[in-house]
Amino acid sequence: MNSTSLDRSLVEQLVRQALRQSSPTSTASPAVASANAPGWVDGKPNLRVSISARHCHLTDEHVEILFGAGSVLKAEKDLYQDGFYAAEQTVMVVGPRRRMLGSVRVLGPTRPFSQVELALTDSISLGIDAPVRHSGKIDGTPGCVLVGPAGSVQLTQGVIRAARHVHMNFADCEHFGVHDGDMMKLKISSPDCSVTFEDVLVRADKAAKLEVHIDTDEGNACNLDAATEVVLKKSGCGCEKK
Numbered sequence: 541m542n543s544t545s546l547d548r549s550l551v552e553q554l555v556r557q558a559l560r561q562s563s564p565t566s567t568a569s570p571a572v573a574s575a576n577a578p579g580w581v582d583g584k585p586n587l588r589v590s591i592s593a594r595h596c597h598l599t600d601e602h603v604e605i606l607f608g609a610g611s612v613l614k615a616e617k618d619l620y621q622d623g624f625y626a627a628e629q630t631v632m633v634v635g636p637r638r639r640m641l642g643s644v645r646v647l648g649p650t651r652p653f654s655q656v657e658l659a660l661t662d663s664i665s666l667g668i669d670a671p672v673r674h675s676g677k678i679d680g681t682p683g684c685v686l687v688g689p690a691g692s693v694q695l696t697q698g699v700i701r702a703a704r705h706v707h708m709n710f711a712d713c714e715h716f717g718v719h720d721g722d723m724m725k726l727k728i729s730s731p732d733c734s735v736t737f738e739d740v741l742v743r744a745d746k747a748a749k750l751e752v753h754i755d756t757d758e759g760n761a762c763n764l765d766a767a768t769e770v771v772l773k774k775s776g777c778g779c780e781k782k
């Protein structure tokens with residue numbers, strides 16, 4: 541799918557708008573003491589479920605185009621996963637027919653490819669039919685235009701709905717009896733709106749802390765803030781059979 545093209549005056553108008561805008565990020569990151577393995581508490585895995593609000597990842601080159609020559613991402617808030625952060629910078633994401641989302645947070649560090657991660661509701665309001673993909677799997681996905689205070693970038697691909705996944709280290713993998721690439725299920729008990737999410741992909745890394753990432757639509761569906769219990773299980777272990 542081709543991205544929209546923008547005329548110069550609209551881009552300038554958007555740049556002015558981008559300069560005026562700034563909004564807080566929604567990612568929480570309280571400190572957790574680690575025992576044994578990253579993120580463990582009292583010798584046990586400590587499950588955290590986080591909502592990833594819409595955000596984008598940028599290349600070094602795109603950071604300079606959007607924010608000016610020599611610009612780098614400035615960390616505003618550390619994420620729970622060590623080494624990752626919400627940057628001070630935000631961009632405007634523009635879809636076809638000039639529909640747009642203002643102040644989309646940039647997450648750092650920079651990556652080899654720029655990518656925009658939206659919830660379904662975001663993609664509907666942008667008018668982009670973003671497919672569910674795991675991060676980095678962006679071949680054949682739609683593009684968009686990113687606008688920052690210093691310029692704009694036309695992405696030919698990279699707009700996705702991030703597929704739900706769980707980060708974990710190898711001690712967590714052993715605890716749950718899973719491997720990188722396996723699927724798990726997550727039950728979130730919440731007053732009057734409990735939800736079980738299937739297809740939660742395991743993304744294992746030795747430095748990762750146990751954390752499920754769902755998008756805002758998924759978080760809203762189960763009213764995550766009001767959840768009373770979250771249980772993560774290996775899929776297909778037979779324990780759900782009657």
Ligand SMILES: [Zn+2]
Nearest residue numbers: 705707752753
């Ligand atoms: Zn994640």
